[in-house]
Every structure is written in C-alpha cells, then in structure tokens.
Amino acid sequence: MRKLGRYLLEGRLGAGSFATVWKAYDPELDTDVAVKVLADNWASNADVRERFLAEARLLRRISSPRVVRVHDVGVQDDRPYFVMDYVPGGTLAEKIGHCRPAEALHLAAEAGYAVQVLHDTGVVHRDIKPSNLLLDAGRTPTAVLVADLGSAKQLADASGLTVTTGTPAYMAPEQAFQTGGFDGRADVYALGVVTFELLTGRKPFGSGGRATLTTEQASTSSPPAIPSDLGVPNGIDRLLRAALSVDPGDRPQTAQAFADALLSQGGGEWAPARSSRPTRLVVWLAAIVVYLVTAVLTWLVR
Template identity: 50%
Template sequence: MHSVERIGRYRLERRLGTGAFGTVWLAHDDDLDAPVAVKVLAENWAHRLDVRERFLSEARLLRKAGSPRVVQVHDIGELPDGRPYFVMEYADAGTLADLLAAGPLPVAEALRLTALAARSAHALHEAGIVHRDVKPSNVLLRTAPDGTRRVLLADLGLAKSLAQASGLTLAAGSEGYRPPEQAEPGAGIDARADVYSLGAVGYELVTGTVPAAPGKVVPPERLRPDVDPGVARTLMRALEPDHERRWPTAEALAEELETCAAVGPAAVRP
C-alpha cells in the first residue's frame, strides 16, 4: 500500500492511522479541490469475506446515520486488487485523544465536548444504530467555516443496528469505556451502552484518567478536587454498572452536561 499514490481520483498525502482492519489516509480530491480521509481494508484481511462485509457495513452505517454530527461518507470503491475503500470527510483538528495529550481539560470545556459527543451518539441512536466503541480517539474534531470546532463521531467498525443489538453474542468495545453488558457474551445491549462509554469519555476529559472497571470507578472529585458535586453525580450516573440506573438516553446526558457546563466554576486546566 505504501507504493500507491492515488486511489481513483483521490491523491494520497499521508497516513492518518492504522487499525486492526484497515488504514486511513489523508488524501486530496482533485475534482472538488478538498481534503478527504480514505479508509482502505488491510491486505492481510482481503481474503476474509466476513471482515470485508464488516468493513463495508461501517460505510453503510455511517451513510445511514445521515447526520452532520457523524462523519459523512462521500464515496465507496474497490482497489485493483479487490480491496474495498470508502471516502469520508476529513477532520482537520484531530481527536479528543489528541486534546488529552496535554492533560485534563478545563471542566466546562470537557463537559461541552462530551455533550456534543453525546448528541452525536443520539443521532446514531435515532437512526437505529448503537456505536459500541465510543472513546476519545473515535471522537473527531473539525474546524467549521466560522472557526468553531465541530464534534464528529467516527469509526463504526463495531456498530450494530439497535434491532440486532438485543441478541448480540460476542463481547466488544475498549477496556475502560466498555459497559459491563458489552463485556459479557450473550448479554443484549441498547443505546444505554453508549451512555456508559460517553460517561467514561467525560470522566477522562475531566480527570485525565481512564475509569476503572465498572463498579470500581473512583469518584472524579477524588482525582480533581475542584470538580463540582453536580458534575461528579452526572458522570457517575452515566457510569452506573446497572444500565437501568444510567441516564436513559444520550440526549438526556447531553442536556445535563450542558447545564453543568453553564453553571460550573472551573475554567482552567488544573
């Protein structure tokens, strides 16, 4: 793949990242004179029809979401060797994981960004999709024309339709962000699985620490004493091991986070 300079009309510029099943490239769409991100299935999985279908399913689910809060898919195609690829909008401002490289964020900013990620997840849920792998590296930032930052949810490699999610039989998700029901094969899930993961993202943005295992999460005010009790309660409710005790929807979590951000006193990094 290193020797390929173009994929269709897209001129490759540099590698953005490599995951378990594919590589994402920054490319330039010469016809539209615009940067794009191109995801290509890895060569070592090219012979696996199930992996190929999962790869294409991600593109279909992104397209199905049809929301400006979720990364948009512009094109799909196939390399001469038969490997599929799809073309997405490029998020030029990095990810929440990149922001965390400098340590925990100002509390109000952390809450606002988590609220935006929650609204992105709610857009997926409204489209009948559960993400199953919400974490800082899958929450992208893009500079809007007015200079503000847009938050985009990406990487639907583990996503499923909510109609299928109640009967899932395989564990999925990333440690620290994964709710207990996703760690147990055969346990059905719903949109509240993503609520847990969003709570973990907010917790990390506020404290700089990935939460411990479900049920063993250290209250955020112990790691950052300036955290308001209302903020701590909001995050800990999202991180409830029992999904019945969490925020009922990602939208409800977003609304509470926005309220906390509007009244919270902490505006600087610790």
Template identity: 45%
Template sequence: METPRAAGRYRIDRLLGSGGFAAVWLGHDSELDAPVAIKILADHWAQREDLRERFVQEARLLRSVDSHRLVQVFDIGELPDGRPYFVMSYADRGTLEELLAAGPLPLNDALHLAREIARGVEALHAHGVVHRDLKPSNVLIRSTDGADRIMIADLGIARTDDRLSSLTLPAGSPGYMAPEQAQIDGAPDRRSDVYGLGALTYHMLTGEPPAERRRVPSEVRPTVPHNIDSVVQRALEPDRELRWPSAHDFAQALSQTLGRVDTDPLPHTRPVPKRHRWRKGRLLWTAGGALAALLLVTGGTVWAIAGDDERANHAPAAPRKEHGASMGDPNGRWLRTDRGIPPQYRRLIVRAGTWCEIPGLSPALIAAMLKTESNFDPDLSDPKADEYGIARWTPSVLSRWQPGGSNNPAPRPADITPELSVPAMGRFLCSLGRQIETVPGDPALNLAGLYRSGVEKVKKSGGVPPAYRPYTQKVDQYLKIYRPS
C-alpha cells in the same frame, strides 16, 4: 506498506494511520479541490466476505445517519486489486485522545464537548445504531467556518436495532466499555453508549479514564461541583437500569450544569499546551499539519477474550512503525523521555500499560518487556520459535488477543504490526494477570513471567518459574530505567 496512487478519482498522498484491519490515507479530491480521508481494508482481510461486508456496512451506517456530528462518507469503491475503500471527511485537528494528552480540560470546555459528543450519539440512536466503542481516539476534531467541531467515528463494531437481540461477543475498549459489553451475550443497548459517554466525560474532567475502583470526579479534581459528580456517576452505573435511559437524557442533564461552572485554572495539573486548548467553545490549534481523520480497527477496539490458554513458549509479534505515535506521553508522565524508548511506539506502550488497573501493570513494564523481547525491533523474525516482531508474538497465540479474537484468522507474520501486537499485550496481561494477583513476589515481574510461561506455571512456581528468571531479571533492569522518577 506500498502506497496506492489513487482510489477512484481521489489522489492518495500519504498514510495517516494503520491498524489490524484497515489503513487510513490522506487523499485529495481533484474535482472539489479538497482533502479527504480514505479508509482501505487491509489486503489480507479483503478475501473474507464477512469482513468485507462489515467494512462496507460501517460506511453505510455513517452515510445513513448523515449527521455533521459524525464522520461523513462521500464515496465508496474498490481498488484495482479488489480491496474496498470509502472516502470520508478529513479531521484536520486531530483527536480527543491527543487533546487529553496534556491532562484534563477546563470544566466548561469539558462539559460543552461532552454535550456535543452526546448529541452525536443521540443522532446514532435515532437511526437505531448503538456505537459500542466510544473512546477519545474515536472522537475527531475538524475546523469548519472558523470554528472547530467534533465528529464521532469508527462504527466498526456498531450494532443496529435488527441485530441487538442476536448473540453478542465481548467488544469494546477497556476503561470505556459498559460491564455488559464484557459478557458473552451481554445484549448491549443504548445504555451501553451512555456508559461510554460517562467514561469520556470523566476522562475530560479528571485527565484519566474511570478505573474499576474509581473515585468520583470531585475527589480527583476538587473544583468539580457535586451536581456534575451525580450526572457522571449515574452514567457510569454498573447496573444499566440505573443509568440515564438515553444519550438525550444525559445531554439534557449536562445542559443544566452549563453556565453554572467557572472554568478553573487547574492549579494541581500541568499547564495545557497552546497546541491543544479549548477556549470559548472552540479548539485553538496552532500547529500545522495534524493526525488522521478516522478511527481504525486497531488493537484496542474489539475485546474478545477467548479463554485462559497458556502462552508456553509462545511470544508476541509486531512490525511497522505507527505514524504520529510520537504524540504519546509527551511530558513523560508514564515513561522516561531520555532512556531510548522509540518515540513512535510511546503511545502504543502507554495504551497497553494502562489497559486496566492490576498490580504491576504499567507503561514502563510494557516498554521493558519490548526492550527485552526484541530491542524494539519491529522486523524481528525467529521462524524456528515461530515468533515475530517487536513483541515476539506467535501468530496462532496472537489470534486470540487481536481485535475480534479467534473469530478472525491468525495474522501472517508480515501483517503483525505494532498497532496490532502492542495493545494485545495489554489485553493479554489484563485478562490473565488477574488470575495471578495472589501469587507472591513482585507483581510486575510475575506479569512478565506470565507473558512468557502462562498462568499455571506461575501459580505452580509461586512466582516467576525458574526457567524464565533470566528473562524477568532483564525486564527488571529496564523497568527501573524506564520508570519516571
């Protein structure tokens, strides 16, 4: 990706992160002598009027709410080549996702942070906006006046009051999205965001997002009081009529628990590194630098399942390296750290391997498949097979598992990034893998065989089809190498 020199009056210094639809750059406002984040629509989407309008609408929504608990938009414009961009506050302290990489937060800190996020969502709701994609990577942290504050970002799939009654497609991020968001015309409303707030709070308290068959927080972490269990569990009710009716009500319920909880030392978890630690209501960040300012429209943002196609001989694709992905799984919880998995892909691999809870799926399986598919080569190109990149996606097949699904055109081979294609593996396996759960054999290898052959072939063969067993044997070898001891 060529670095643009400037966006209007803003100098562009370096890439912070990129996704399927946009990239975020660290910029500098020469007039105010301050760092900014600049989000630029990808060039191959800039000709799509509907996507341009969606991109600009995100900036308008952020600007209209204008809360310090949301990323704030300062400016908007177009590059000389016609690509739209907008300029926002820069989150120099990183994301909640990075903060949670070390495990659960101290109880008081988790509750204070959850309440602040809820108040940010409350500000959105007061302006008639439903976020629909609350997750750790969409909560940013910025240092201000000697303290740190959260900012909610990425309104790329948000809906406003005037659109809530129109047809909705499945959208959100598994683990944090309400059940109605997985349905066509599920009519998500403010209570869908209440579910997202409950999922974020659950993750901060327990160190993991809620699973389908979840335990209450106190079962995962015995020091969580039962009154907090009830607050979080009500937010996570599958039936939205039983949830807290609003973000305000959820925030109020959390406020009633604050001050009654002693911060525990988390004796059953690994210590939280000094680099990520909340203390007395603020985050201490001792390392210089930091990751990005803004949430991208990446794989994992929009979940539109288009059906049950077989991949047949189609495989995945991906290319360039994710900036800063070495933050993923630093302590080797999911993957061995001494077996040659490129660090820049670890976070993507963990994301894909924990997309849902189904037998056989794990980050180690995703890593083993990527090793077998391409030897982690982001630039792999096999035009004869129409397969490209780190995961060997065929563009026409990837189009069904990319953000927005088949509503967006198939990506060009050169545009199939690891950020796009590796999370798509998680979506693919989670969606179609449920259809082969009862097939005999090793569940992980059945998923690998599914990835190469399709649902019907795995069912018909009663496991991995014979033609794909050499492939799954290689996957099995690497799976044993990459699994943590």
C-alpha cells in the same frame, strides 16, 4: 505520492486492526478527504469485507452534520476503500490532559449529541472512545463528530447474544460480559468514561487486560470520584457516577439526557446554540435602533 483511485494519499490519520485511514486530496473536486482502506491481510476474508462495506453504507445512510459522511467507495489491488469527509482538528484523544473543565464538558456534551443521532437512527456504536470522536475546528465553538462504525450494530439486533467487540476500557459491563443484551445505554457508559478522562486525564478504571478491567468495572459499586481540586460542580461528579453504574437502569437513559445534564450541571457556559434565528427581543431592539437613526437623520436634513 501514492494514489488510490483518483485520490492522492497525503498522510496517515490513524490505523486499527482492520483498516487504515489516510488524509487524501481529491483533484477533481479540489478538496481534502479521508480514505479508509481495508488492511491487506483481511482483504480476502469475505465476512470482514462485507462488514467493512456495511460500515460505509451505514455512514452514508445517516445524514447528519454530527456524523462523518461517506461520498465514494472503490477497490484497488483487491482492497476495498471508502471516501469520507475530512474533519480538521484531530480527535478527542488529543485533548486528554489538555482540557479546562468547561471545555471538557462542552466536548463531552457534543459527543453525546452526536451519539444520540446514531441512536435516533436505530444504531448503537459499541466502540465510543476519544479516537473515534473527531473535532471540527472549523466550527465555533468546536463541534464533535462521531466516526468509525465498524463495530456498530442495529439496536433491534442488540438484544440477544452477539460477538463481544469494542475497547475494554470503555465497554459497559453488560456489553463486555454479554449479560442479557444491551442497548444505547452501553454507549452512555462509554461517554461517561470519555468525560471522566477529559476532566482528569486518566480513565476511571485500571488499564489492565480485558478480563481484569471488565471485572473491576462490573464489581465496582462506586466509581472513582472527580478530584475536588478541579473545581468541577458536584452535580457533574454525581452524573458521572450514574453514567458508570453497573446497572443500565441507573444511568442517564439516553445520550441526549447525558449531554443535556452535562451542560446543565456544568453551568451551561459552553452550551451550543440551539438556533441561529434571532430572538424576538433582538429583532425588537434592532427595529428601535433603525427608527431612532432614521429620526435623527431626518431631523439633521431639515
């Protein structure tokens, strides 16, 4: 079994242009972890190395159960790596085409709440897509965590021109064409694409190359509708059309607002619990039950 530092690599979880993520085992802490390793052909590029380590620092700085956390960094054979939470359950990509509408709306809302955590810390992700959204099957209902901040950018720096990065099918027009900067509403657009895909099993726009796809996105005044036979409430269709608007001002203005609207328009069947504390009614009813049981036992003893 290959070893990276003290970590035993067990299998590949995913790979991209710049790095590979492995499932690994930490023998000292007796726990599974995920290890992201910079690709060998980029290891000598100082700029790429710095971006790679900047992602690790950013993930470490954002302390939230909705964002993957970094625990360690290292270098082996001149290739940097960092160690993260291992999240059981795979990614949202594995749910495409296999979701009932209620589950799709729950997962999409969970993704929205996770993205809002980034925005609250002043970060825009720039590459929201199903493979970057992890499923934590250890929670009930299933929680979604956001990962891969390799393309992330500080919101304060996103108002001017920047290098175009991201996955074309999920990129907002202003992000793809660099028209006057962008903000967190670009991630809301991507969440709209992800939600459409979870509900229908396909992306709302074609699968051509970057130029063809982004032109179609930017020139489409009315995004495709959700098929009526899915039984999705009309409010969800209107919400997704808004989220996929060319004009950021016509979209839900925050990821939180988008997620809340998904649960509200979808009937709230999969709404996550807001608090684990019992309500006053539950406490009151429990007190009555205890009183009655005590009274009955006292009567029997007599």
